[in-house]
Amino acid sequence: MKHTVTTLQKMKSEGSKIAMLTCYDASFASLMNQCGVDMLLVGDSLGMVVQGAGSTLPVTLQDMVYHTRCVARGAGDALVLADLPFGSYQQDKEQAFASSVALMQAGAEMVKLEGGAFMAETIAFLVARGIPVCAHIGLTPQSVNTLGGYKVQGKGDMQAAQLLQDARTLTEAGAHMLLMEMVPAALAGEVSRSIAVPTIGIGAGPETDGQVLVMHDMLDVYPGKKARFVKNFMADAGTIQQAVSNYVQQVKAATFPAPEHCY
Ligand SMILES: Nc1nc(=O)c2c([nH]1)NC[C@@H]1CN(c3ccc(C(=O)N[C@@H](CCC(=O)O)C(=O)O)cc3)CN21
Ligand SMILES: CC(C)C(=O)C(=O)O
Numbered sequence: 001m002k003h004t005v006t007t008l009q010k011m012k013s014e015g016s017k018i019a020m021l022t023c024y025d026a027s028f029a030s031l032m033n034q035c036g037v038d039m040l041l042v043g044d045s046l047g048m049v050v051q052g053a054g055s056t057l058p059v060t061l062q063d064m065v066y067h068t069r070c071v072a073r074g075a076g077d078a079l080v081l082a083d084l085p086f087g088s089y090q091q092d093k094e095q096a097f098a099s100s101v102a103l104m105q106a107g108a109e110m111v112k113l114e115g116g117a118f119m120a121e122t123i124a125f126l127v128a129r130g131i132p133v134c135a136h137i138g139l140t141p142q143s144v145n146t147l148g149g150y151k152v153q154g155k156g157d158m159q160a161a162q163l164l165q166d167a168r169t170l171t172e173a174g175a176h177m178l179l180m181e182m183v184p185a186a187l188a189g190e191v192s193r194s195i196a197v198p199t200i201g202i203g204a205g206p207e208t209d210g211q212v213l214v215m216h217d218m219l220d221v222y223p224g225k226k227a228r229f230v231k232n233f234m235a236d237a238g239t240i241q242q243a244v245s246n247y248v249q250q251v252k253a254a255t256f257p258a259p260e261h262c263y
């Protein structure tokens with residue numbers, strides 16, 4: 001059966017972990033769905049792993065629409081989540097709605113946007129109009145130039161309290177899911193227990209309700225620098241199918257991420 005926001009909510013309440021991977025084309029979408037991946041993220045990380053750019057900032061809405069259409073054709077039962085790219089939603093809620101419509105018409109079933117409490121109004125506007133939203137907090141790569149690099153967020157009591165408050169505000173606004181990137185494991189666990197909707201972590205420890213990795217990182221094909229939270233699943237696998245299946249199994253068993261992948 002096709003995964004929906006209801007399925008994901010049920011998985012959280014039952015304590016079964018959600019396995020997500022990034023995906024950019026139909027063939028990998030089909031493979032990942034067959035290997036039991038619950039959600040496919042058409043990430044704006046495609047700017048780095050597909051287009052070879054140094055950040056996610058050059059990615060356009062049309063780029064995202066194209067890859068979302070490709071992934072949706074192969075996704076099967078996996079839920080398709082698409083990133084709103086830099087500049088396509090920050091101006092105002094009307095701009096965010098128009099961009100989200102383009103992604104939903106291309107086959108997305110949920111959209112993701114980066115930012116804390118300041119995005120609450122936009123999220124409420126989208127959700128009221130039928131668009132499920134995943135909020136992305138912690139390290140928000142579209143803000144790399146103001147953050148000063150791809151660094152751990154939520155360190156220190158003030159920043160941790162701010163992140164927890166952002167999580168509450170965004171879920172009160174109607175977000176269906178919360179993604180946390182590069183935050184201390186203990187804080188991500190606290191946030192996950194404090195909000196009713198499922199959380200997904202990347203570099204956020206084992207206590208979130210699910211995990212995501214960039215497929216080029218876990219298959220060891222990305223030529224760039226690897227973050228601490230990346231695990232090479234090809235190291236113990238003969239095929240890509242085996243690597244993806246092992247990822248799903250280790251996320252479900254909560255054996256990935258291990259302490260060496262955490263902050
Ligand atoms: N291939 C790829 N994988 C990703 O996980 C990813 C992207 N691209 N593009 C968008 C963002 C950028 N991300 C990044 C990029 C670099 C680091 C990194 O270099 N981390 C180091 C330094 C940490 C620090 O300075 O505190 C690490 O050891 O984790 C982390 C996340 C995560 N996202
Ligand atoms: C790294 C994940 C969370 C993402 O936003 C992306 O792939 O763009």
Ligand SMILES: [Mg+2]
Nearest residue numbers: 043044045083
């Ligand atoms: Mg992204």
